[in-house]
Amino acid sequence: MTLQFTDPAAGTPLEALAPQDDYEIVRRTLEFTSERYRRQPTLAETARAVRVGEAHLEAVFRRWAGLSPKAFLQAVTIDHARRLLGQGLPLLDAAHEVGLSGPSRLHDLFVRFEAMSPGAHKERGAGLEITYGFADGPFGRTLVLWTDRGLAGIGFSDSEHGGDEGALRDMLGRWPAARSRRDDTEARLWVARVFEPAAWRAEAPLRIVLIGTNFEVRVWERLLAVPLGEATTYGRLAAEIGSPKAARAVGAAVGRNPISFVVPCHRAMGSTGALTGYHWGLTRKRAMLGWEFALARPAAATRP
DNA sequence: GCTTCTCTAGGCC
DNA sequence: GGCCTAGAGAAGC
Numbered sequence: 542m543t544l545q546f547t548d549p550a551a552g553t554p555l556e557a558l559a560p561q562d563d564y565e566i567v568r569r570t571l572e573f574t575s576e577r578y579r580r581q582p583t584l585a586e587t588a589r590a591v592r593v594g595e596a597h598l599e600a601v602f603r604r605w606a607g608l609s610p611k612a613f614l615q616a617v618t619i620d621h622a623r624r625l626l627g628q629g630l631p632l633l634d635a636a637h638e639v640g641l642s643g644p645s646r647l648h649d650l651f652v653r654f655e656a657m658s659p660g661a662h663k664e665r666g667a668g669l670e671i672t673y674g675f676a677d678g679p680f681g682r683t684l685v686l687w688t689d690r691g692l693a694g695i696g697f698s699d700s701e702h703g704g705d706e707g708a709l710r711d712m713l714g715r716w717p718a719a720r721s722r723r724d725d726t727e728a729r730l731w732v733a734r735v736f737e738p739a740a741w742r743a744e745a746p747l748r749i750v751l752i753g754t755n756f757e758v759r760v761w762e763r764l765l766a767v768p769l770g771e772a773t774t775y776g777r778l779a780a781e782i783g784s785p786k787a788a789r790a791v792g793a794a795v796g797r798n799p800i801s802f803v804v805p806c807h808r809a810m811g812s813t814g815a816l817t818g819y820h821w822g823l824t825r826k827r828a829m830l831g832w833e834f835a836l837a838r839p840a841a842a843t844r845p
Numbered sequence: 846g847c848t849t850c851t852c853t854a855g856g857c858c
Numbered sequence: 859g860g861c862c863t864a865g866a867g868a869a870g871c
Contacts, residue, residue, distance in 0.1 A: 756855065775865055779854085788865040790855035796864045797856095811865065818864025826864090 563605040564681050564828070566591060566598065571824050571831075574614055584610060605679065606835040616834040617827045622814035625772040650741045650803060652765055655690055657752035666716025666752070673713070673721055674728025675705060678736050679832065680802070680825055684708045685731040686721075691748030692731060694799040697821045715799060716752065735803060738836055749800055760794040767808045770837025772830070774812045788812075796820055802829060 573590045574582060587610065588595040602610040615621065673686040675698060684705070686694035694715070698708040713721055734740050734747065741747075751758050759782045767773050775795065776788040784790070791809075798806040801821055807829040811817040819826035 754856070779865085784854070786866095787854045789853065789863065790865090792865055793854090793856075793863045806864080809864075812867085816864085820864075823864090 563601045564679055566593060566601045567605055567828055568681070568824055570598070570602075570610065570614075571617070571827050575617075575824070575827065581614070606832050608831075608835045613831050613835065617831040619814050621834075622772060622810055622816070622830075626774060626810070626812075626814055650735065650738075650769075651743045651746040652749055652803065653691075653746040654749045654751055654762070654765065656758045656762075657750055664718060666719035669716055669719035669752075671713070671716065671719045671721045672724050672727065673709065674723055674725040674731075676725060676729040676732040678732045680736075680828060683728075683732050683736075684712060685728045685735075686712055686799075687727075687731060688750060690750045692735070692800060692803065693750050693752060695735070695801045695803060697801070697825065699822075701822055712799065747803065749803060751804070752799065753794075753797065756790070757794045757797060760791050761798055761800075761804045764795065764798070764804050764806060764809065767805055769805075769833050772808045772810055775809055775817075776812050778809060792818070808833075 569591045570587055573587060582590070584595055584598065588598045591598060593601070598610055602608060602613055606613050608616070669688060671686050671688055671693060673684060673694075675682060675684055677683065680697060682698040682705070684694075684696040684698055685692070686696075694712045696702075696708045696712045698705045702708050702711065713719070751761050753761065760778060763778055763781050764773075774788075775792045776785075778795070779785055779787040779791045782791070795806045795809050796818065798804045798820070801807075807819060807826045816823055816826055
């Protein structure tokens with residue numbers, strides 16, 4: 542399927558890959574292995590539990606992440622998370638314009654954000670015109686919401702979250718006074734733009750609108766500055782926005798992030814490297830981190 | 846190592 | 859004020 546992306550800010554036609562069917566196998570693999578992380582199961586055991594052949598499992602992972610199942614699963618262990626945190630991130634000084642991706646972030650999803658005024662937020666989305674739609678993506682069935690100013694929300698539909706209806710209620714419920722209409726065709730274009738690394742280009746930044754309280758928006762902006770393939774902690778985020786003791790409040794704000802994946806709340810974890818939580822399920826958080834790990838280290842992907 | 850306890854900040858009603 | 863958190867660190871096992 543070939544998709545033409547119509548956002549004037551982003552522009553080029555691109556092939557949609559979105560191997561959404563592979564995600565189900567990846568998800569089951571992650572669930573199985575994280576249940577028994579003490580004793581890492583072999584490929585054969587995993588394939589049996591996921592009810593696919595070993596060769597198929599291998600092929601799915603290579604197609605989906607560009608890594609062997611073994612390499613992928615190593616990338617989502619707690620040890621690896623600790624190593625990510627150990628690297629540390631340079632603190633940005635207060636004057637630094639966070640959120641806007643610089644040219645140095647070659648592999649990242651380039652984003653230009655706009656924050657919704659507190660006034661507009663108080664009115665619970667009154668006056669907002671939201672279009673939404675569902676499309677398949679690499680992390681399952683994806684709900685996208687947008688306004689004429691850019692992308693406003695991303696959520697996921699699965700049985701744990703009440704299917705399409707539950708996901709929609711969750712997302713639209715954040716702006717109950719907004720008017721909304723559905724457009725699945727354009728939603729497919731958004732999903733292709735967001736989840737296709739080839740479309741991440743500095744000269745065609747993704748426009749997003751952050752709609753939240755001042756505090757929430759500050760946390761989300763800071764999250765946008767965490768590079769792909771790296772991780773941070775809630776405590777570190779708190780220190781970076783100038784409230785070093787507010788780790789818990791930061792966690793709450795991160796949990797309310799409306800634009801999942803784009804605002805990389807999956808790159809935030811507890812101080813021990815434990816994943817601690819994710820609005821759309823810990824398995825999905827783990828999958829996103831592993832997927833990004835593969836993307837950030839293409840060299841490691843090809844090594845046996 | 847994991848679990849429990851205590852002290853938290855901030856948002857929201 | 860009171861009530862929630864996708865927290866953190868110490869203490870105990």
